[in-house]
Amino acid sequence: MKTFLAFITKEFRHVLRDKRSLLILLGLPIVMMILFGFALSSEVKNSNVAVLDYAQDDASHLLIDRINQSQYFSVQQYLHSEAEIERVFRQGKVRLVVIFPQNFQEDLLHTNHVQVRLIGDASDPNTSNIVVNYASNIFRDYQNELSDNKKLPYSIETETRMLYNPQLKSSYNFVPGVMTLILMLLGAMMTSVSIVKEKEMGTMEILLVSPMRPLLVVLSKAVPYMVLCFIDVIIILLLAVFLLGMPIRGSLLLLLAESLLFIITTLSLGLLVSTIVDSQQTAMFLSLVGFLMPALVFSGFMFPIENMPLPLQIISNIVPTKWYYSIVRAIMVKGLGFSYVIKQTLILVGMTVFFLGVAIRKFKIRLA
Template sequence: MKRFIGFIKKEFYHIFRDRRSLFILFGMPIAQIMLFGFAITNEINNVNIAILDHSKDETTKEIIHKIASSKYFTITASILNETEIETAFKKGHVKAVLIFEKDFSKNLGKENNATVQVIADATDPNTANTISNYVSAILQNYQQQINVAVKTSYQIIPKTRMVFNPELKSVFMFVPGVMTIILMLVSAMMTSISITREKELGTMEILLVSPLKPFQVIIGKVVPYIFLSIINAIVIVLLGIFVFNMPVQGSYFLLAAESVLFIITSLSLGILISTISASQQTAMMISLMALMLPTILLSGFIFPVSSMPLPLQIISNIVPAKWFIIILKGIMLKGVGIQFIWKSTLILVGMTLFFIGLSVKKYKIRLE
């Protein structure tokens, strides 16, 4: 029995001395419960909306103030006419536009009813539906407040219109998201084991004494996977179009170019993981745990980033998948051009250069 107890103690000592084991045992559960607890929610918070007020009377000002004072919405713009609505949606600045009809207060007093039109960006159908319901609830609450002091009940009628996905098909949200996840995980995982495989097979010494420069080795590792991932992307897009009737409103050439950019970003991230990993198993674990959860939870694929706590919103900015999903939805559903997605494109270019540069630097360190 003493030997058995001693053996158990030895195992505890081994676990406590191994920082990676402690991280897996205690760090990952904490990180996962924090991410899932804060990121997974069907509620909305601080969603950016715009107002088009044709009436500009006291009643509409009260309603707008009531909406702005709620935690659910942030009024970021006042639109002057209908022609600005589409531009606001394509820029991605707002998720909904509220339009108050002309003579709103007069119509409410004479006809006992007035209309508020809610135009929602349905590229994310769940969020669009929730926005519509929350606006209706706020209008109903205001209606109940003003009806207390009058004999004849006033009725404020919300009329909802969904744009870019009027039928609220969830597949329009899932195809861009799934495409992003597949390209990110497959590309990163394939490349993350490339250099570590050389170490385990003992062929790294050949590369170390070869005349190839570090950047040539890195690029040489990436190029074959670029072509394989492009084939993967083409298959996903074709399945989305012909099987799920996914529209592509924008340029096919721009879609292809942005997809190649994201593939290169993912592959460069995989190369970075491979240069800092000692074994294929370590590289695979980092790829799965460090990429899968952030890609699914913090990219805005399923859950709106604006509803997450501020720290998670900040962290989401370093997740490449977030910017690619914005690009995909813009091109496929909104039909936007490069003038609306240049910012996201530049961010991906910057990330790619950073990952490749850091990979080359890490590779140089191993050469010394």
């Protein structure tokens, strides 16, 4: 136990003295949270709109006003002919053009039927989709207000409720995502690099001829990173709650316990890498390409897994990040209890045991 403590003390000194690593370890989660929270948002706000208003009546003015007042749009330009539409899109100044036909108000009130054209810039398909949706909502609201006074003969009204995240805030999506990515990256990369570094420096040899058990050598190298990763989890959660106003609906204790489990998973992956490679560069490269890429693609954080071709959907199951991501969302966003994440937890435990087992086996073979 004394040797173990001596080792951990030394390992902490390493980490704390290496300012660059420390900056990555503690700075990265903060930078990512702030980036995703304020700069990289999947909500589309303040889109520029151009209006071509043939009607120039009260109804069209009212609607233009409403579009302008919404947080999603700002009306930039008033056009005078259809020929100008092409030009404003080419210049890339606006995302959406709204065209009101002549006699808009009259037709609306008397024939009960009128067409407004929305033209979006689909060179960026996702954004234009979202923008057109926002605009349609404004028109629908107006229509509902009008029809309150009259009875429509037939009408199907859909009442939509977005459960768990009624405002469709993107932080609900990216906070679990950032947690997953950070832990995957730091856990696997930092551990493997620090172990491989000892190999490169030749100090591993000294440790191996010491009475410390080889397995203990490797495990105690992982301990400081476990602590640091856990601090990262806490930093991210604090930022999420106090800076982005995202609630933690489920049990905090459960969330932390599951995070610890996932940290152990990534550390064992790091150990596994360190038994395979012999240089720090290779370790770093392997962690980036082998872990970060799949973590990005297959966690469901950026791309919905349901939309992937079946072979990729199957592959996604062997990526540990997918399971942790789903656990965090279940606990944080939906407020579910342990009974709902048992499956994912068991899968992570299984993976951890597997990675650790292989790593230890490999480590022993190397020594023989």
